[in-house]
Amino acid sequence: MDFWDFFWLMIWTFFFVAYLLVLFQIVADLFRDKELSGWWKALWILFLIFLPVLTALVYLIARGRGMGERQVETVAEARRETESYIRDVASASPADQIASAKSLLDAGTITPDEFERLKTKAMA
Incomplete structure (x- = not known):
C-alpha cells in the first residue's frame, strides 16, 4: 500500500464517518419530532435505507431548520432539568x-x- 492508497482510504473513511453521524442525527431527529406522524417517520426511514445519501440531503434541506430547533429545545430542557436537580440537592x-x-x-x-x-x- 503506497501513500496515495492510504491517503484516499483516510479521505473515504472521513466521509463515511461523517455520513454516519448525519444519519444518526436524522434518525434521532425523526424520533424526537412530536409533530410528525408515525407513517411519515416510517417513510423517511425506508427512504434512508434504500436511497440513503439522496434522502439525507433532502431531509437536511427540507427539515434542517426544524432539526436545529428541536436539538436546541432538547439541550435547553436537559439543562433546566440538571439545574433543577442541582438546586434540589444543594438546598438541603x-x-x-x-x-x-x-x-x-x-x-x-x-x-x-x-x-x-x-x-x-x-x-x-
Whole structure:
C-alpha cells in the first residue's frame, strides 16, 4: 500500500464517518419530532435505507431548520432539568441532612460513628 492508497482510504473513511453521524442525527431527529406522524417517520426511514445519501440531503434541506430547533429545545430542557436537580440537592439544610442521617442510623444502614461524621460534616 503506497501513500496515495492510504491517503484516499483516510479521505473515504472521513466521509463515511461523517455520513454516519448525519444519519444518526436524522434518525434521532425523526424520533424526537412530536409533530410528525408515525407513517411519515416510517417513510423517511425506508427512504434512508434504500436511497440513503439522496434522502439525507433532502431531509437536511427540507427539515434542517426544524432539526436545529428541536436539538436546541432538547439541550435547553436537559439543562433546566440538571439545574433543577442541582438546586434540589444543594438546598438541603443542615437540619435536613442530620435528620436524613438519623433515619439511616435508626434503620441500621449506618453505624453511630458514620452518623457522627455525617453530623459533623453537615454542621461545617
